Amino acid sequence: MLKTPFMVAITLVIAFAGGIWSVLAALDATTGLAAIRIGPWEAFPLAQTVKADPYARAHRARDGRLLYASAEGLTFTARTDASNAPLDAACTYRLTGLAPAARFWTLYTRPANANPDRPEGLNSRMILREIDGSFAIDVSARARPGNWLALPASERFVLVFTLFDTPVASSTGVSDIPMPELTKLECAHG
Secondary structure: OOHHHHHHHHHHHHHHHHHHHHHHHHHHHOOOOOOEEEOOEEEOOOOOOOOOOHHHHHHHHHHOOOOOOOOOEEEEEEOEOOOOOEOEOOEEEEEEEOOOOOOEEEEEEEOOOOOOOOOOEEEOOOOOOOOOOOEEEEEEOOOOOOEEEEOOOOOEOEEEEEEEOOHHHHOOOHHHOOOOEEEEEEEOOO
């Protein structure tokens, strides 16, 4: 007599749990469909617009982060280096090259560096540059001479490169956008 309601309850629990799990897995797999990818850098210029796909809207709702409109700025993230290896806080990286055209840009890690005595982020007005406008930034847990961005204590991290007041968001020629190259120099664990 209780067999049928029990089986219905089990079926509903499995269906709801499976549905929730599949949505969370889909959200973790992608931030959106209309991505700009240049080397290890990835951005979603349509994420804050009415043209945003359902995944981008769901990410915006879940994360609760304020995204920039296309006229205000564009955020690029890097989860891997130039050789497509995941970024690891035990390694030292060098970011070299030119930044895309922008009035101002920032660079920081997520999760953030918790030590207040270390640089949490860099921006376009504080870095040392070469004569041609290029720069080299060392991203490392240990202090380095020149432009240095401190890494967080966690193993995995993401580099966040935000361009403010940039024409890149509306650009259709993605291949000609200069993005800094991110190369691994050395790792403490081998």
